[in-house]
Amino acid sequence: MRIELKKIEINERLSDETCCFSADLYINGRNVGIAYNRGNGCPTDYYATTPEGKEQILKAEDYCKTLPPIKSGEHTYEMDLEFYIDNLLNSHVKQQSQKKMQKRFKDHIVIGNDRDVGYRYVNIQTPIEATLKSESGRAYIKTVLETLKEQLESGDQVLNDNIPTNIFKAAGFGENQYLDNDLQLATKARKQSKSIGKKM
Template identity: 35%
Template sequence: MKIELKSIHFSEQLSEETNAFSANVYIEGIKAGTASNRGRGGATTYQAADERGRKLISDAEVYCHSLPPEKFSEGGSDHELKMDLGQYIDDLLDKYLQEKELQKFQRKLEKAMDRGIVAGIPDQSFEVWYFNQSIEKILENPKGPDILKNTIIKNIIPVLTGGTIILNSNIPQKLFEEAGLKKHQYARPVSCETKITQKENKPPQKRRRL
């Protein structure tokens, strides 16, 4: 059964113990009703929009009860949480919020990698070694690849521990390989060679943590 949330309105300010939100609930592509939570620790509630919505929600309740329980660990013990429609809606909201955070993270990452070498844990956090020019401009300089390689060798490789990798997708793979990096130490590099012109670059500025 396809259950969706649309027109989601989330309030971080009102979210005290639970996520405060309101949304339209769609079941099998049809608007069945609405769902909401005041953010004060209570359960998520939902209500049908009409008689058709009540039937769809009733079917969705039966469907959710047939799903396996959610398993989680807390306080050193394993627990199970029985699935119902309210919990299913909460899970849909959690997924929506996680996707929004990932999109926000990706926008920051793309902006950072334009001006520096970015190292971090994918989808979680990163640090930036900034340059006075964009990576694109540096790669256009005949000396640019050597500047990037030296920065990687001296400053970046020492911090590539505990799952930290180089996150730049705008640096050629060949440059990573020449710097001595293994494939698991960098992500999604470009494969094409970059056009070169003559300009002078300066060493990277002090790094900043996201």
């Protein structure tokens, strides 16, 4: 059974103890109802918008009860449709957060200890990719990293995937304080050179 949320709308202002959202609930490709949470700590709720939707939701409730429980830390949670919907929403929120963070990599150095929880960032005067093309630009990034290294808290690391490993090492970073991006950068450069070759 395929259960999906579409047209997800999140209201961050009203999100207090839980995420305030509303979304269309789809089962096996059909819009069957609405899922929502008021953001005040109450459980996520859902309802059918048609008689056929009600029937599909009942089947989805039965289906979710057959799924294995989810372990989180020391706790184990039995699966039901409400929990399934919450997991879909959490995945959506994480994806959106990752996209925002990825955009920040262009002209920010991003720091955090969990890519899914939160991060802080420092603005770079010009896009990092362009800055790294010159010796002075690489020296500038190294200087910024040296300053940031002194501000790292326990478990923090630079999350950027667009800064070469040798610059981190030159700035005195330990292996657990940055991501090893060399393979990814080399792959990206290869793709760009192939793309340029095709255009020519």
